[in-house]
Amino acid sequence: MLNDSIQYHNGALFCDSVAVTEIIAQVGTPVYIYSLKRALHNLEQIRAAFHELNPHIHYSSKANSNLAILKSLIQSGAGIDAVSAGEIHRALLAGVSAENIVFAGVGKTPNEIAYALEQKVGWFNVENIAECQYINDAITAGKHAPAQIALRFNPEVTANTHPYISTGHGGAKFGLTAEAIRYLLAQQADYPNLKFTGIHLHIGSQLHDTDATRQAVQAALELIAPYPEIRTVNIGGGLPVAYKPDEQIPSFESFAETLTPLLKGYTVLLEPGRSIIADAGMLVGTVLYVKRQAGQIFYIADVSMAELIRTPLYNAHHEIVPVVLPESLPTIPQGEGNFLVNVVGPVCESSDVLGRSVPLPEMSPGAPLAILTAGAYGMVMASNYNQRPRPPEVVVSEDGQSWDIARRRETWDDMLSAENL
Numbered sequence: 377m378l379n380d381s382i383q384y385h386n387g388a389l390f391c392d393s394v395a396v397t398e399i400i401a402q403v404g405t406p407v408y409i410y411s412l413k414r415a416l417h418n419l420e421q422i423r424a425a426f427h428e429l430n431p432h433i434h435y436s437s438k439a440n441s442n443l444a445i446l447k448s449l450i451q452s453g454a455g456i457d458a459v460s461a462g463e464i465h466r467a468l469l470a471g472v473s474a475e476n477i478v479f480a481g482v483g484k485t486p487n488e489i490a491y492a493l494e495q496k497v498g499w500f501n502v503e504n505i506a507e508c509q510y511i512n513d514a515i516t517a518g519k520h521a522p523a524q525i526a527l528r529f530n531p532e533v534t535a536n537t538h539p540y541i542s543t544g545h546g547g548a549k550f551g552l553t554a555e556a557i558r559y560l561l562a563q564q565a566d567y568p569n570l571k572f573t574g575i576h577l578h579i580g581s582q583l584h585d586t587d588a589t590r591q592a593v594q595a596a597l598e599l600i601a602p603y604p605e606i607r608t609v610n611i612g613g614g615l616p617v618a619y620k621p622d623e624q625i626p627s628f629e630s631f632a633e634t635l636t637p638l639l640k641g642y643t644v645l646l647e648p649g650r651s652i653i654a655d656a657g658m659l660v661g662t663v664l665y666v667k668r669q670a671g672q673i674f675y676i677a678d679v680s681m682a683e684l685i686r687t688p689l690y691n692a693h694h695e696i697v698p699v700v701l702p703e704s705l706p707t708i709p710q711g712e713g714n715f716l717v718n719v720v721g722p723v724c725e726s727s728d729v730l731g732r733s734v735p736l737p738e739m740s741p742g743a744p745l746a747i748l749t750a751g752a753y754g755m756v757m758a759s760n761y762n763q764r765p766r767p768p769e770v771v772v773s774e775d776g777q778s779w780d781i782a783r784r785r786e787t788w789d790d791m792l793s794a795e796n797l
């Protein structure tokens with residue numbers, strides 16, 4: 377969606393002070409474009425909203441792990457929430473100090489646990505009773521220092537979000553029940569290498585309900601009340617992002633106002649991903665063909681579910697807009713003079729639809745279009761399906777004036793590089 381960084385000027389779409397047409401003239405399409413300014417602004421907004429708690433903000437790097445993005449968030453003081461050893465490796469390369477990494481994940485392998493211990497990550501967010509045994513034994517075997525553990529609590533609260541991105545309900549694979557946590561804490565002596573000093577919760581993404589979050593945090597605090605050594609509460613990520621112009625979502629401030637009174641006196645960690653990077657990014661493609669068939673209009677573009685799978689996977693909505701507005705149409709899509717079209721990709725799947733019934737002006741082959749709010753869970757989920765090289769990622773600098781190819785377009789050779797020829 378449009379915001380202070382993603383805007384039209386004289387009918388042309390810009391990322392801060394850079395015209396999208398300038399980037400695609402040099403780089404081609406499809407291409408991801410990110411506003412560093414917007415990402416850093418979002419980080420600051422979250423920090424400001426929660427300032428009374430002075431939280432440690434651990435950017436959830438699975439949302440977008442481009443090194444340029446990681447480096448600049450880390451330089452602005454963010455820690456990292458990693459969900460695999462690969463993410464830890466990448467975050468360290470981007471310059472985070474290991475103590476500012478939290479390592480989460482429902483299925484950490486023995487190799488990942490050993491690597492995280494060697495690197496001395498700050499926290500393990502634990503989701504299994506057996507995981508405690510593994511970590512404890514790996515510390516003994518590797519003669520590592522004791523590890524800080526935050527037990528991930530499944531509060532059995534239903535976050536009012538898409539079932540695929542809700543994680544805090546009783547039937548989900550995530551977290552530990554209150555009973556399992558009490559059991560573990562009663563058996564702490566069995567794990568002499570573990571310091572049980574934190575509680576963690578992450579009840580889902582795109583949280584639309586501050587009250588469900590309040591209930592979950594309250595339940596976590598009641599659970600840890602008998603254990604005075606647990607003074608760290610990691611409240612996870614999930615802060616919502618608007619994907620549609622008329623979408624009403626609770627603000628960062630409303631989450632902060634709800635949670636601050638509960639959490640005063642604790643060390644608080646946050647793990648935002650989407651809310652930092654989603655609206656800082658767009659995916660730009662080009663219309664290849666216009667097809668009128670079965671009473672519908674299809675814009676067949678050079679961008680597909682291989683580059684952005686959120687719509688087929690979650691039925692997610694992304695605004696799609698022309699990069700250059702036609703002169704006869706000074707307003708964008710919602711206005712008169714637009715057609716309802718289906719924007720589809722070239723991939724051999726019926727689900728390769730980026731937008732259904734999208735209001736767009738008449739566009740000819742060669743016209744570029746932008747899929748907005750695509751900075752989170754976009755490139756990180758891209759694949760080589762149909763042997764499509766993954767797109768480049770362009771980052772517009774913090775001052776908004778210049779841009780750089782942070783990751784080049786993949787080549788056919790890149791796609792073959794791991795195979796025996």
Ligand SMILES: *Cc1c(COP(=O)(O)O)cnc(C)c1O
Pocket residue numbers: 436438439457459480578580581582612613614615647648649650651
């Ligand atoms: C995915 C995830 C996050 C980030 O979620 P967002 O909705 O992107 O903010 C944070 N913490 C954990 C444990 C996660 O799995």
